[in-house]
Amino acid sequence: NAGVMQNPRHLVRRRGQEARLRCSPMKGHSHVYWYRQLPEEGLKFMVYLQKENIIDESGMPKERFSAEFPKEGPNILRIQQVVRGDSAAYFCASSPGLLEQYFGPGTRLTVT
Amino acid sequence: EDQVTQSPEALRLQEGESSSLNCSYTVSGLRGLFWYRQDPGKGPEFLFTLYSAGEEKEKERLKATLTKKESFLHITAPKPEDSATYLCAVDGGAQKLVFGQGTRLTINP
Numbered sequence: 001n002a003g004v005m006q007n008p009r010h011l012v013r014r015r016g017q018e019a020r021l022r023c024s025p026m027k028g029h030s031h032v033y034w035y036r037q038l039p040e041e042g043l044k045f046m047v048y049l050q051k052e053n054i055i056d057e058s059g060m061p062k063e064r065f066s067a068e069f070p071k072e073g074p075n076i077l078r079i080q081q082v083v084r085g086d087s088a089a090y091f092c093a094s095s096p097g098l099l100e101q102y103f104g105p106g107t108r109l110t111v112t
Numbered sequence: 113e114d115q116v117t118q119s120p121e122a123l124r125l126q127e128g129e130s131s132s133l134n135c136s137y138t139v140s141g142l143r144g145l146f147w148y149r150q151d152p153g154k155g156p157e158f159l160f161t162l163y164s165a166g167e168e169k170e171k172e173r174l175k176a177t178l179t180k181k182e183s184f185l186h187i188t189a190p191k192p193e194d195s196a197t198y199l200c201a202v203d204g205g206a207q208k209l210v211f212g213q214g215t216r217l218t219i220n221p
Contacts, residue, residue: 004155033208043156043199045208056208091155100146101209103155 002027004094004104005074012110013082021107022074025094033101034067034077037089049075082111114139114204118212125190125219133185133215135200145183146209147176148199156199190219 005024013019025032034046045059049069057067068076079086089108093101115138125131137145144163148156160169162178169176173194175186185198197216201209 006155031207035209035211042213043201043209043211045210048207056206059208098143098207100144100158100161102158103148105155108153 004092004102006092006104006107007074008107009105010108010110012112014112015083016081019079019082019086019109021077021079021090021092021109023077023092023094023104024074025092026096026102029094029096029102031095031097031101032069032075033093033095035091035093035103037091037106039088043091046077079109082109084111087111114202114210116200116202116210116212118198118200118215120215121213122216123218125217127191127219127221128189130186130188130190132187133198133217135183135185135212136181137183137200137202139202139204139210141205143203143205145178146201146203147174147183147185148201150197150199150214159198187217190217192219192221195219 007022030051032049035043037043047060047067048056052069064080066078087110089106091103091106093103095101117136119134144161147159150156160176165180167178173188177184195218197214199214201211
């Protein structure tokens with residue numbers, strides 16, 4: 001059973017561009033979470049999705065960030081008009097239910 | 113607001129020297145406390161889930177314990193490959209994990 005997959009692993013964007021981060025949860029997992037790890041900071045919750053529905057987006061910045069859980073294809077974390085402060089590692093996690101979360105390898109976003 | 117504090121921030125041990133990492137938490141209703149291991153440039157790797165005070169879990173050289181206010185990760189006779197950052201997180205019932213800052217563990221051969 002493959003683990004959580006994320007791509008790209010590294011992404012470089014110029015200020016003002018869009019970043020699209022993709023996540024494929026583990027097989028059989030319908031709960032998906034996104035976390036952000038800023039340099040020298042801990043992991044912070046961003047958004048929780050279940051079966052195409054956003055359950056909790058309390059950790060998501062109000063502007064420029066959006067999460068998508070399409071019926072087919074990977075989950076997407078979309079960041080529009082990126083700024084230098086968006087530079088961070090973004091981790092996707094999945095779980096089969098109300099249980100422990102399994103994390104992917106992360107996407108390291110650098111905004112120049 | 114749920115909070116997690118880990119100590120120490122960094123710990124350097126000699127191979128074979130046992131020690132413990134601390135995770136203090138404040139949560140209105142604990143649904144689970146989780147320990148993860150994170151290697152540089154990688155995602156957190158799940159280690160343990162603890163649900164109630166008094167519970168203990170073991171895996172190789174690691175043992176996690178839980179009280180009503182804190183959790184300990186005991187490492188017995190560590191090896192250099194145990195070097196990593198160990199993360200503690202709580203789920204207060206909202207399905208979102210609140211993480212501590214982590215303890216950076218280095219085991220010298």
